Amino acid sequence: MAGSGGNSRVRNRKRACAVLSTVLVCVLLPAFAAAECRCRAGGENRAAVAKTRSGEAAFPKRSAVPPDALPLRLGVGETRDLKPMLERGSGGADWRCESLNPKIAAVSGNGAVTALRKGNALIRCSADTGETMHFSVKVLAAPGSVRLSAGQRVLHFDAERGIAQQTVLRVTLPGKTASAVLLYGYDTSVLTVAPDGTVTPAGLGTTTVRAVTFNGLVSGCRITVCEPERRCGGSVAIAAHRGVACCGPEKLPEKLRQAAADGATAVDLDVRSTADGVQIVSHDPTFKVGKTKVSVRKREMQQIRQLQPEICTLDEVLDELMKTDLEILLEMKDTADVNACVRAVCCRGLLRRTVFKSFRPMQLMQVRSAAPSARLGLMMSKKPSGLNGTIAALKPEYLFQKGKYLREGNLYAWQDQGLKVGVWLINKPKDAERWLEKGVDCVTSDCPKAVAEAVRIAKRAS
Secondary structure, three states, X not given: OHHHHHHHHHHHXXXXXXHHHHHHHHHHHHHHHHHHHHHHHHHHHXXXXXXXXXXXXXXXXXXXXXXXXXXXXXXXOOEEEOHHHHXXXXXXXXXXXXXXXXXXXXXXXXXXXXXXXXEEEEEEXXXXXXXXXXXXXXXXXXXXXXXXXXXXOEEEEEOXXXXXXXXXXXXXXXXXXXXXXXXXXXXXXXXXXXXXXXXXXXXXXXXXXXXXXOOXXXXXXXXXXXXXXXXXXXXOEEEEEOOOHHHOOOOOHXXXXXXXXXXXXXXXXXXXXXXXXXXXXXXXXXXXXXXXXXXXXXXXXXXXXXXXXXOEEHHHHHHHHOOOOOEEEEEEOOOOOHHHHHHHHHOOOOHHHEEEEEOOHHHHHHHHHHOOOOEEEEEOXXXXXXXXXXXXXXXXXXXXXXXXXXXXXXXXXXXXXXXXXXXXXXXXXXHHHHHHHHOOOEEEEOOHHHHHHHHHHHHHHO
């Protein structure tokens, strides 16, 4: 029995050794082999990146769409051509490209890299001459916005002496996004734009410079080129909405003087008719007396004066404005008497200082009929229809639109047609700086003091 027990233990040990050998061969050895492959691949990738950083795959200084610094930074969905960089490496060679991370960035046979999803990838390019180049690719989200700004928006150009003042454009994308950006000037007879963003004057005038991302986002800024000895650029009109709305309930003569002291160059007035045909300055069609709403057009002026002594007639406000240098943006509401407004302005000699505004083209046509030299401002809704025909018929000086609806593409297109563009209501200093940088011609605000400060900052920067 003792001998048979010893034989059993020996057999069990042999079985355990056989199982251990099987596990070692089937499980551990493949794992070790995979780990070794990963180490080799990692070493190959690191060596490739080291070659790239050492200049073996250096980018050219600039191309039509300038590549970013190493590694290649692409937005999801963007395609970048490697041909210019490959041709610098070995001119005339045939290259074969492959992606080591095809789920993140794919590459075609002719060297076009397409970003598929966020992450890091490595592109390996092999030439028939035996040369190899590696490109590190970092894929980020596509941008949702783009912002273009210039170091200076007014440049001097002296053609006789051959002196041109240059500036550099700055393109800003949201954080953790990437895109190639194409820069170009609308009128090359005024200025030229290099791919690196350097703006060089070529003649006198004003034009728009635009930045376009791969996914079609557009931003731009207006740049004026003029002679050194003359004063450059047009001033931006700062219109006080309802006098100074942030400082009191309604427009009073005192508020108009306050607007001028705060830096406003214009005042925005809203005109309505009372039941007996008196033109009054009132932003809203009703006003409250206790808990009761009183309609302006249903009450006579004497009643309104008793219920709301602060409301002024158009004549009273215009008389006060004659004592100032403020321009007048006169918005005629639906109940306003157009002919009465024109007479009130003309009899005081304020026609050249007044821009008649309205959402209704027919009201502006009436103004044009009553005073052919009157300045008109067409106010636009969110999506104006038939705008080109209306502009051709009215020939307005201004187009006005709310800041949240105005698009940069429309702004520059209208300005290129010779129209001035105004925005309202811009009350935050940051919003004012943004619109001033884009080159609007008029900013209407409840707080003109903040806009005036933004204008001063912009002038110091230029």
